[in-house]
Structure formats: C-alpha cells, structure tokens
Amino acid sequence: MDDFLDVIRNDHHQFDKGKLEDHFGDEPFALLAKWLREAIEKPAMEPNAMIVSTLGLNGFPRSRVVYWKELLEEGIVFYTNYSSDKGKAIEANPQVHALLYWPELERQISVTGFAEKVPAEMSDAYFESRPRGSKLGAWASHQSEFLNSRDELEKRVAEYAGKFPDFIPRPEHWGGYLIRPINVEFWQGRPSRLHDRIVFNLKPDNSWELYRKYP
Numbered sequence: 578m579d580d581f582l583d584v585i586r587n588d589h590h591q592f593d594k595g596k597l598e599d600h601f602g603d604e605p606f607a608l609l610a611k612w613l614r615e616a617i618e619k620p621a622m623e624p625n626a627m628i629v630s631t632l633g634l635n636g637f638p639r640s641r642v643v644y645w646k647e648l649l650e651e652g653i654v655f656y657t658n659y660s661s662d663k664g665k666a667i668e669a670n671p672q673v674h675a676l677l678y679w680p681e682l683e684r685q686i687s688v689t690g691f692a693e694k695v696p697a698e699m700s701d702a703y704f705e706s707r708p709r710g711s712k713l714g715a716w717a718s719h720q721s722e723f724l725n726s727r728d729e730l731e732k733r734v735a736e737y738a739g740k741f742p743d744f745i746p747r748p749e750h751w752g753g754y755l756i757r758p759i760n761v762e763f764w765q766g767r768p769s770r771l772h773d774r775i776v777f778n779l780k781p782d783n784s785w786e787l788y789r790k791y792p
C-alpha cells in the first residue's frame with residue numbers, strides 16, 4: 578500500500594489532555610456550556626461547528642455541519658433553510674443527532690434528541706443580526722435543490738439585492754431549530770484508548786440519570 582497510508586496506519590496518537598472526574602451536576606446543560614466556553618477560549622478551530630444527522634426521506638441517515646448558535650435551557654439551536662433536505666427530513670422525523678469534536682481539547686460531545694422550530698420572533702432576531710450578503714443568500718438559495726449553474730445563483734442574489742435595497746425581512750423558509758436532548762455523552766480522550774465517557778440520559782420523570790460507559 579502507498580506510503581501515505583502508512584503514516585496514518587502507524588500513528589497511534591495518545592490522548593492525554595484531560596480527564597472527567599466524578600462531579601458533573603444533575604443535568605447536561607451546565608457541562609455543555611462549560612465545554613463550549615472552553616472550546617471558544619482554547620481557541621478551538623470552529624468551536625461551534627457541529628455535525629447534525631437526520632433520517633432522510635430515503636431511509637438513509639445524512640450528516641452535515643451547521644453552526645451551534647444558541648444554548649437555551651431546553652437545548653441547542655442552529656439556523657437553516659426549513660425547505661432544505663435536512664428541514665424536510667426533520668419535518669418527517671424529528672429525531673436528530675448532533676456531534677461536536679474539538680481535537681484541540683481531545684473532546685467529543687454526542688447529542689441525541691428531537692428537533693423543533695424555534696419561535697418566529699427568535700428566528701427574526703437572529704436573521705436580523707446576519708450580514709446583508711448572508712441575508713440575501715437565504716432568499717436566493719433554494720438550499721439542497723438542483724442548481725443549473727453558478728450564474729443562476731448569482732442572478733438570483735442580484736435580483737433580491739434590487740428587491741431589498743435596505744431592510745431584508747427573514748424569509749419564512751429560514752429559521753432556527755432547537756434540539757431538545759434526550760441523551761448527551763461527554764467524551765474525553767485518555768491514554769491507551771481508555772477514554773472517559775459520561776452519559777446523561779433523560780428519564781420519563783424528566784430527571785437525568787448519569788452513568789459511565791466503557792470506552
């Protein structure tokens with residue numbers, strides 16, 4: 578096999594940047610906030626980039642990166658096009674998975690939960706904070722649809738720039754999803770692949786049970 582594959586085959590990178598002690602609180606949100614803050618402060622590259630997986634209408638799971646934008650008491654919010662593939666998938670099947678990985682901290686968070694649209698006012702407020710070019714993009718892009726040419730996209734952007742010379746309202750098809758977790762796993766890399774895995778699992782009475790998993 579090629580030499581370049583030898584490089585990855587023979588790399589046995591040891592994880593040794595931290596460990597998870599047995600004090601985590603009785604819900605996952607404080608630790609979610611702490612780990613995101615620590616990733617921002619590190620700084621990790623793209624600290625709020627998370628991979629969201631949905632169950633596609635064709636039965637296949639599908640993943641893509643989105644930006645984690647808010648942490649509410651109920652969960653994590655990201656913004657997207659509601660008519661996109663992921664939007665359609667969530668409408669049909671709100672079960673989602675979100676994954677964060679911060680190599681700089683040797684940490685991974687895995688969130689299983691249900692996605693729902695955030696209130697329109699919240700999406701309005703976030704949309705308003707975006708740069709003009711991204712707002713125009715949200716109008717111009719039929720996200721996930723077949724596109725004939727780059728030229729067609731750019732023409733649509735120019736059309737909307739003419740239509741909205743000043744204020745750009747939020748398109749109804751664009752907004753936030755809240756992921757309400759039912760299971761959150763915090764993973765800290767440890768030497769010899771003996772990692773720490775701490776799981777918060779939501780019980781029927783809405784309290785969280787906490788346990789470790791074998792690495």
Ligand SMILES: Cc1cc2nc3c(=O)[nH]c(=O)nc-3n(C[C@H](O)[C@H](O)[C@H](O)COP(=O)(O)O)c2cc1C
Pocket residue numbers: 623626639640641642643644645655656657658661662663664720721
């Ligand atoms: C770093 C990064 C951040 C992204 N953030 C978002 C985002 O916040 N919202 C979004 O709709 N797409 C975002 N994208 C694009 C998505 O990965 C994806 O291509 C798009 O949402 C279409 O996905 P879908 O066709 O599966 O619905 C991001 C991509 C990258 C690489």
Ligand SMILES: Cc1ncc(COP(=O)(O)O)c(C=O)c1O
Pocket residue numbers: 644656657707708711
């Ligand atoms: C297609 C798409 N939509 C939305 C976003 C999020 O953009 P913003 O951070 O400006 O809200 C991104 C970020 O990369 C993106 O690629």
